[in-house]
Amino acid sequence: MQHIGGDTVNETELGTHEWWETYKETVNSDPELEVRGHDKFNENFYVQMGDERVLLEMADGKIDTVVPNPTLNHRWTFGVEGDREAWEEFVQETPPPFNHEIIASHYRTAVRNEDGHLQLTGDNKKIFQNLRAFQRTLELMRVAHNNGGA
Amino acid sequence: MSSAHQPGEVEPITGKYVYADIGGVTHRVYVEENGPENGTPLLCQHTAGNNCQEWRHVLTDEEITDEFRVIAYDLPYHGKSVPPTTQEWWTEDYTMTARKFADSVVAIADALDLEDPIYMGCSMGGNLALELGDWYPDRFQALIGLECSAYSPGFYIDWLDHPHVNTTEVNAYSCWGLMAPQGPESALRETMYLYEQGATGVFKGDLYYYSVDHDYRDKLDQVNADECPLFIVNGEYDYLTTPEDGRTAAEGIGEGATAVEMKGIGHFPMSENPELFNAYIKEVLAAVTGEREEDLPDELTPEDVGIEYHPPGPTREKPAE
Structure with missing residues (x-):
């Protein structure tokens, strides 16, 4: 562990x-996703x-598989895109306003x-049909990044 | 705020039903209150699709209820205010409008025979402070708009009332990021739990008012804050109605309008972080009553009111050792 910028x-x-x-380990051991x-x-x-x-x-x-650089052989329903800086804010232990959650961040981009900020792409209906599980999965990036606070 | 309540302890909140005439229809309205009968009425309006339980920590804060008669109600179709028995309400979609909303609040204040109440509403209730200042400045002593803006587009979303979506959970967690990560997890989750209690279509119907019908961008000069002081109090993490939106509205309204930013809190301040919000709102209430002589600061911080931040999310999720 190290401390950078507080x-x-x-x-x-x-x-x-x-x-x-x-x-992947963090997501796959999360009680709320079960x-x-x-x-x-x-x-x-x-x-x-x-x-x-x-x-x-x-x-x-x-998470069954993490696939870097997916190709035409792969399928997906939706996605999230953003600058690396936006993602670095998103995973901070105490993220700054508006990059602290996916709907918040998307709203600042889209509306x-x-x-x-981050932007959602793909099938909006599927996003809302899976909203909490998807949102929770993204949120666990922060938990994993900060070692669950350990 | 203590979480260690003893068995047998009874909270001093009382509940009752009052009948109110709203647009010629009689509604049975649920009301909770606490505080002295002759205290200044502080009338609290919940957020879209929610109910008066959001105010439970204001209703039980002794420092507030020593002085104020805190009153929180459920709008018709929300919480325990069941739909009117005289209407075939199931044959139409529930839709809230600015006129219906403002008239409902005034009808409830009238039904309770409140004299010079302070109005405090949040989110759609915060936006309504502008309509009340426009149409009913004589009816209130002051208006507090929490998470208030001239315009709040983009949240009238079809998926929030769609049969292929689990709207019970989605209506809640579409609001998850409206809260700041600094709030205690139990309070954040309780706020979501309250959202999960709304009837079908009511949250989305309220959002018609919130994101479509409410638009004061070109008519802020109609808000009579010089007659009825208006306090716009927005949380730092509120991405729908930002503190900057609040300042813009207050500047546009001019005399009598004050904007304050609450640091480290979001769009559901009274329920997402009750301890911090109660400390903040006491500063605002002191300005309303004149107890506070100096101007409110542009920003209120936890340090200003002597509150320590709770551990942020990931720390909280550290497994117990």
Whole structure:
């Protein structure tokens, strides 16, 4: 563990292979994703940080496979895109206003036309059909990034 | 605020039903209150699709209820205010408008025979402070608009009332990020739990008022804050109606309008972080009553009111050792 800019951060850099592996473990051991129907979350989605895209293939509320640089051979239902800086804010232990949650961040992009936030893409109906499970899965990026506060 | 209540302890909140005439229809309205009968009435309006339980920590704050008669109600179709028995309400979609909303609040204040109440509403209730200042400045002593703006577009979303969506959970968690991460997890989750109690279509119907019908961008000069002082109090993490939106509205209204930013809190301040909100709102109430002589600051911080931040999310989620 080290302290950078006042925040406790995981030594693993955001978006590396090792980071995604830690994240996968965090998601796959999360109690909230096992209850309230969140184990029905079966939609693949991608996370794009700057130019780097990673596909998360979901099965029953768990990450089955992390696929870097998905191709025409892969399928997904929706995704989230943003600058690396926006994602770095998103995963901070105490994230700044508006990049602290996906709907908040998307709203500032889509409705208020601001830069520096995240944007949802893809099938909006599927996003809302899986809203809490998807939102929780993204939120666990913050938990993984900060070692669950350990 | 203590969470350690003893068995047998009874909260001093009382509940009752009052009948109110709203647009020629008699409604049975649920009301909770606490505080001295002759105290200044502080009439509290809940957020879209929610109910008066959001105010439970204001209703039980002794420092507030020593002076104020705190009154929180459920709008018709919300909480325990069941739909009117004289109407075939199931044959139409529930839709809230600015006129219906303002008239409902005044009808409830009239039904309770309140003299010079202070109005305090949040979110759609915060926006309504502008209509009340426009149409009913004589009816209130002062208006407090929490999470208030001239315009709050983009939240009248079809998925919030769609049969292919679990709207019970979605109506709640579409609002999850409206709260600041600094709030205690139990309070954040309780706010979501309250959202999960709304009837079908009511949240979305309220949002018609919130994101479509309410638009004061070109008519802020009609808000009579010089007659009825208006306090616009918005949370730092509120992405729908930001503190900056609040300042813009107050500047546009001019004399009598004051904007204050609450740091480290979001769009549901009274329920997402009750301890911090109660400390903040006491500063505002002191300005309303004149007890506070100096101007309110542009920003209120936890340090200003002697509150320590709760651990942020990931720390809280550290497994117990």
